[in-house]
Amino acid sequence: FYPAACLKDGTTLDFNFGDDPNSPLKHAPHQDEWTPVGLAAAPAHCAANPLDWRLNPHDLTDAVETSPDGHVAQARTGHGWQGARANQGVKSRGRYYFEGAALEAGGLSRVGWATERGDLDLGADREGFGYGADAEGFGLNQDQGKKLHAGDIDNYGAAYGEGDIVGCYVDIDAGTVHWSRNGAPLGDGFGIPSGLRNEAFFPTLSLKDATMTL
Numbered sequence: 001f002y003p004a005a006c007l008k009d010g011t012t013l014d015f016n017f018g019d020d021p022n023s024p025l026k027h028a029p030h031q032d033e034w035t036p037v038g039l040a041a042a043p044a045h046c047a048a049n050p051l052d053w054r055l056n057p058h059d060l061t062d063a064v065e066t067s068p069d070g071h072v073a074q075a076r077t078g079h080g081w082q083g084a085r086a087n088q089g090v091k092s093r094g095r096y097y098f099e100g101a102a103l104e105a106g107g108l109s110r111v112g113w114a115t116e117r118g119d120l121d122l123g124a125d126r127e128g129f130g131y132g133a134d135a136e137g138f139g140l141n142q143d144q145g146k147k148l149h150a151g152d153i154d155n156y157g158a159a160y161g162e163g164d165i166v167g168c169y170v171d172i173d174a175g176t177v178h179w180s181r182n183g184a185p186l187g188d189g190f191g192i193p194s195g196l197r198n199e200a201f202f203p204t205l206s207l208k209d210a211t212m213t214l
Helices: none
Strands: 055-060 064-066 072-075 082-086 095-102 108-114 128-132 146-149 152-155 165-171 176-181 184-191 202-208 211-213
Touching: 055 064, 064 082, 072 202, 095 202, 108 165, 108 176, 128 165, 128 184, 128 202, 146 184, 202 211
Parallel strands: none
Antiparallel strands: 055 082, 064 072, 072 211, 082 202, 095 165, 095 211, 108 128, 108 202, 128 146, 146 152, 165 176, 176 184
16 A cells, blocks of 8 residues: 545645654654554565655755656756755665766756765765766866766766766775766776765765756
8 A cells, every 4th residue: 555645726735754854743643553654664564666766855955856756856047056865875785876867958967976974066075976067067068077076076988968878886895986878887986985885875966957867
């Protein structure tokens, strides 16, 4: 069984699944008798849902809007760099991958991985790793893409644009992050600092006057 609703004539309904500590349930029953669905233990008590991974509507900057399915983010024009992070991350071991794509010819973006504490200006601090445009926009408007981490910016392959698929890789076992463009690897990206090896890494994007899907 899935929480569901049916709306008509512009009606708005706000669901509260009880999983956001910043928005507690207003009339919660005793949890020893009733469990908020957002706290249900998966997979024992939850059916698999292919939409579990999405951009977190509670973990984004003020001028970002996300689609209802949580897979598209749009930064409102004229508000500078904005960012959003996924609602789930990966940690401990394994090699993981996701894809992002710019949906517009204009605007600037970067995409990659960040810890839960990482700045949503992706790559501006040591807890985020991004590929795309730098703060001045040279990654998409000039000859080369950029990779960014801890405020360091280096040339990294070709720029991507509308219609290109960016592959984002994190190898927790080897402690590395790298990217591909339309299936072609772009080479070594970054080593993960030893102090971050036990952190969870979340798919993250940063946008300036742009729209991107994950």
